[in-house]
Amino acid sequence: MRDAYVVGAGQSKYGSFPDESYRSLFETAVEHTVESVDDGINPEAIDEAYVGTLGVGGRQLGLAAPAVTEHVGISGVPVTRVENACAASGYAIRQAVMAVRSGMADVVLAGGVEVMTDLSGDAVRYWLGVSGETEWERMSGTTFAGVYAQMASAHMREHGTTAEQLSQVAVKNHENGSKNPKAHLGFSCTLEDAMNAPPVAEPLNLYHCCPTTDGAATALIVSEDVVSEYTDRPVRVAGVGAASDRVGLFQRDTYNAVPAAATAGERAYEEAGMTPEDLDFAEVHDCFAIAELMAYEDLGFCEVGAAGPYIASGATEPDGELPVNTSGGLKSKGHPIGATGAGQVVEAFDQLTGRAGDRQLDDPQVGLTHNVGGSGGAAVVHVFERADAPEGQA
Amino acid sequence: MSRGILAVGAYAPGSRVPADAFEDAWGRFDAPGIETKAVPDADEDALTMAVEAGRRALSAADRAGTGVEQLAFATTTPPLAEGDLTARLGSYLDVPADALRRTHTGSTRAGIDALLDAVGTDRTALVVASDCPEGEPDDSREHAAGAGAAAFLVGDDAPAIIGDRGSHADPRPGTRFRGRGNSDLDGLDIGTYDREAFIEPVEAAVGALDDDTVPEAVALQAPNGKLPYRTALDTDAIAAVETVSELGDTAAAGVPLSIATAFDAGHDETLAIGWGSGAGATAVRVEGTAPVEASLSAEDEIEYPAYLRRRGDIVGEKPDGGAAHVPVPTWRRAIAQRHRHESGLCPECGAVAFPPEGACPECHALVEFESVTPTLDGVVEAATTIGQGGAPPEFAEQTARQGSFGVAIVRFEAGNGEVSLPMQVVESAAVGDPVRAVPRRVYVEEGVPRYGLKALPR
Numbered sequence: 001m002r003d004a005y006v007v008g009a010g011q012s013k014y015g016s017f018p019d020e021s022y023r024s025l026f027e028t029a030v031e032h033t034v035e036s037v038d039d040g041i042n043p044e045a046i047d048e049a050y051v052g053t054l055g056v057g058g059r060q061l062g063l064a065a066p067a068v069t070e071h072v073g074i075s076g077v078p079v080t081r082v083e084n085a086c087a088a089s090g091y092a093i094r095q096a097v098m099a100v101r102s103g104m105a106d107v108v109l110a111g112g113v114e115v116m117t118d119l120s121g122d123a124v125r126y127w128l129g130v131s132g133e134t135e136w137e138r139m140s141g142t143t144f145a146g147v148y149a150q151m152a153s154a155h156m157r158e159h160g161t162t163a164e165q166l167s168q169v170a171v172k173n174h175e176n177g178s179k180n181p182k183a184h185l186g187f188s189c190t191l192e193d194a195m196n197a198p199p200v201a202e203p204l205n206l207y208h209c210c211p212t213t214d215g216a217a218t219a220l221i222v223s224e225d226v227v228s229e230y231t232d233r234p235v236r237v238a239g240v241g242a243a244s245d246r247v248g249l250f251q252r253d254t255y256n257a258v259p260a261a262a263t264a265g266e267r268a269y270e271e272a273g274m275t276p277e278d279l280d281f282a283e284v285h286d287c288f289a290i291a292e293l294m295a296y297e298d299l300g301f302c303e304v305g306a307a308g309p310y311i312a313s314g315a316t317e318p319d320g321e322l323p324v325n326t327s328g329g330l331k332s333k334g335h336p337i338g339a340t341g342a343g344q345v346v347e348a349f350d351q352l353t354g355r356a357g358d359r360q361l362d363d364p365q366v367g368l369t370h371n372v373g374g375s376g377g378a379a380v381v382h383v384f385e386r387a388d389a390p391e392g393q394a
Numbered sequence: 395m396s397r398g399i400l401a402v403g404a405y406a407p408g409s410r411v412p413a414d415a416f417e418d419a420w421g422r423f424d425a426p427g428i429e430t431k432a433v434p435d436a437d438e439d440a441l442t443m444a445v446e447a448g449r450r451a452l453s454a455a456d457r458a459g460t461g462v463e464q465l466a467f468a469t470t471t472p473p474l475a476e477g478d479l480t481a482r483l484g485s486y487l488d489v490p491a492d493a494l495r496r497t498h499t500g501s502t503r504a505g506i507d508a509l510l511d512a513v514g515t516d517r518t519a520l521v522v523a524s525d526c527p528e529g530e531p532d533d534s535r536e537h538a539a540g541a542g543a544a545a546f547l548v549g550d551d552a553p554a555i556i557g558d559r560g561s562h563a564d565p566r567p568g569t570r571f572r573g574r575g576n577s578d579l580d581g582l583d584i585g586t587y588d589r590e591a592f593i594e595p596v597e598a599a600v601g602a603l604d605d606d607t608v609p610e611a612v613a614l615q616a617p618n619g620k621l622p623y624r625t626a627l628d629t630d631a632i633a634a635v636e637t638v639s640e641l642g643d644t645a646a647a648g649v650p651l652s653i654a655t656a657f658d659a660g661h662d663e664t665l666a667i668g669w670g671s672g673a674g675a676t677a678v679r680v681e682g683t684a685p686v687e688a689s690l691s692a693e694d695e696i697e698y699p700a701y702l703r704r705r706g707d708i709v710g711e712k713p714d715g716g717a718a719h720v721p722v723p724t725w726r727r728a729i730a731q732r733h734r735h736e737s738g739l740c741p742e743c744g745a746v747a748f749p750p751e752g753a754c755p756e757c758h759a760l761v762e763f764e765s766v767t768p769t770l771d772g773v774v775e776a777a778t779t780i781g782q783g784g785a786p787p788e789f790a791e792q793t794a795r796q797g798s799f800g801v802a803i804v805r806f807e808a809g810n811g812e813v814s815l816p817m818q819v820v821e822s823a824a825v826g827d828p829v830r831a832v833p834r835r836v837y838v839e840e841g842v843p844r845y846g847l848k849a850l851p852r
Contacts, residue, residue, distance in 0.1 A: 149778030
């Protein structure tokens with residue numbers, strides 16, 4: 001099986017852009033991706049593309065993937081839309097890795113795009129509900145915030161997690177996002193701000209919830225056979241893990257963890273031959289503050305039940321033992337659903353290649369991305385490592 | 395063989411609005427003799443109250459809905475003017491699909507007529523009368539309008555027998571009416587004419603009885619708290635079992651609720667007189683009492699603005715629909731789950747699945763589940779409160795009328811196992827709280843009310 005490498009990654013700015021379209025946002029992401037390839041790349045070299053998207057402005061579009069690739073001049077190659085709710089482009093990256101490893105393609109563009117802010121708030125809630133269990137969970141009156149709030153209630157009850165610890169996730173991620181020029185909500189906040197925000201779904205308040213965002217992100221995944229044509233400092237895809245679970249929270253064995261993410265993490269670590277101790281940083285799916293805390297436990301950053309004290313200890317700050325969400329995460333950087341997983345890969349690529357600007361960590365070698373669909377019906381985890389170009393190829 | 399009433403169930407919403415609240419708002423209260431009236435929650439209507447009363451009648455008789463051979467629903471306020479609601483009522487109560495169905499409507503004496511109709515057959519019958527009339531905010535009928543439901547299980551060898559009966563009808567137009575397509579009651583309010591339109595048919599129906607002696611309990615129709623006492627009937631006997639002063643005008647459910655009250659108080663004989671505008675009256679003598687399970691007490695008092703809000707008088711239109719729409723046929727496929735939480739027992743591993751379709755959640759085998767119905771009482775496992783503005787748009791009207799609501803995952807016992815379900819909570823609940831599954835309207839989409847079960851904290 002051939003190794004797969006990331007040789008370029010880029011994203012549009014995340015935010016609310018009435019003057020942009022899903023195509024123009026995707027175009028911007030591809031431009032930045034192409035620019036990030038050390039030795040340049042001709043888009044005609046792309047063999048295949050995978051595009052994650054849930055819907056554009058809540059509209060159901062057929063052929064959304066070729067609609068964006070044709071716009072950037074990628075024509076004639078196989079193009080596939082990938083839909084796994086908020087994990088759409090994390091899975092698009094995984095599809096690209098599979099295509100490269102299988103030998104069917106040497107250069108694959110993978111990413112995602114979403115336009116979410118050209119709708120009224122009511123319409124967005126209607127639309128987003130399609131990613132959950134619609135016949136029972138949603139009909140009990142829940143939005144996603146409500147589902148994650150129930151997870152938070154169970155976590156608090158079981159493990160004694162506190163509202164302050166939830167708020168510390170927001171404070172950390174906003175501080176990180178304030179250093180990210182691509183972030184949607186790139187401002188800092190105080191613990192007091194985060195503690196006293198208006199309630200959304202108890203125990204979650206506004207600062208415990210990510211925004212809805214417009215944006216696009218893409219990455220170029222290439223095979224070991226061609227990687228040296230593009231760079232001599234590639235990022236190797238060391239491990240990929242993915243898993244699924246029951247779509248409805250009520251159908252699962254536990255409400256205070258995301259078993260699909262835990263399984264995906266185990267699979268990614270195993271493939272990479274690594275453990276959580278090998279990580280230098282992680283980008284996790286903090287759609288709600290409780291989701292980041294559950295990710296710590298699901299991914300083995302701390303013991304089960306210890307996520308609250310773990311965030312409180314400062315371990316996941318940029319100068320901590322395992323920085324988490326240096327990009328600002330979904331909370332501050334933003335959450336354009338179909339683009340989010342690929343956007344995490346952009347941050348991993350930037351950190352591992354020294355492009356992360358003011359938020360650059362000190363020479364990180366290994367990073368992890370964790371992308372969750374819905375409340376845990378699908379999850380995908382990637383482990384990336386800084387690598388030299390394969391021997392004999394340079 | 396003594397045919398009559400085997401058991402009675404009675405239900406009224408727990409919220410009350412006092413007459414004083416109307417007086418403060420309007421400078422007057424136009425429903426004499428009413429001190430408070432019952433107010434349905436924003437997701438309650440005549441159908442959900444009927445289920446509540448029906449459940450209690452079956453429970454009082456220690457019978458299951460599967461034994462019911464005839465189901466009758468009496469109401470002047472059906473949630474749909476056309477559409478057989480006995481199908482949904484029967485589904486909630488697990489009444490067999492081949493049971494005969496009867497709907498009685500269009501008159502406040504529909505409740506007592508439905509009872510007589512059922513007694514006249516040889517079937518085990520469940521008769522449910524449920525009503526929640528409405529009017530324009532400044533209308534006297536609106537000031538009187540209350541809410542409640544009563545259900546009778548009717549059959550052989552009954553402890554309460556329907557004996558002597560009399561009836562009378564005489565044209566009296568304009569006394570109380572509701573035009574086609576209207577939800578608000580109306581009337582011409584012609585003083586003496588209106589009073590006579592009530593008094594004369596009532597007295598004539600009683601006069602038509604073979605024996606017109608009046609017992610100590612008279613369950614008399616009560617459009618307000620004063621009109622019943624204008625008749626020549628014994629006022630103490632009327633007052634002994636009236637419900638109008640606390641629940642308001644419960645229309646077709648009014649006389650059945652008074653019969654329930656008479657049974658509960660142990661009156662061996664009750665004269666029940668239903669009156670309907672137009673006008674007509676039905677009088678029956680009920681001998682004996684039957685077991686009663688009733689929930690008629692007040693739980694909270696609301697102010698007049700909250701009352702208007704809950705009725706939907708000061709609530710805007712809900713937002714347009716969108717992608718998460720669940721089509722009616724999809725909804726109907728799961729009606730046994732919506733109404734009774736019917737779950738599936740895996741014949742391979744014994745796990746309980748909800749909904750009972752697809753692969754077993756435990757052993758993942760594609761099996762034919764055996765039906766198992768969970769208990770109505772459960773425990774909250776995870777919970778949140780959805781504030782106004784935080785609900786999906788299809789619940790926007792409900793939150794506008796009712797305010798915040800809870801959402802929880804509730805664990806119920808089911809057979810030898812357990813099953814956990816997502817439920818909306820009436821008000822709110824915390825992890826560990828005990829709750830009961832009660833019938834409520836989920837929402838109305840495309841003009842079709844959809845009903846399910848919600849969790850009521852106990």
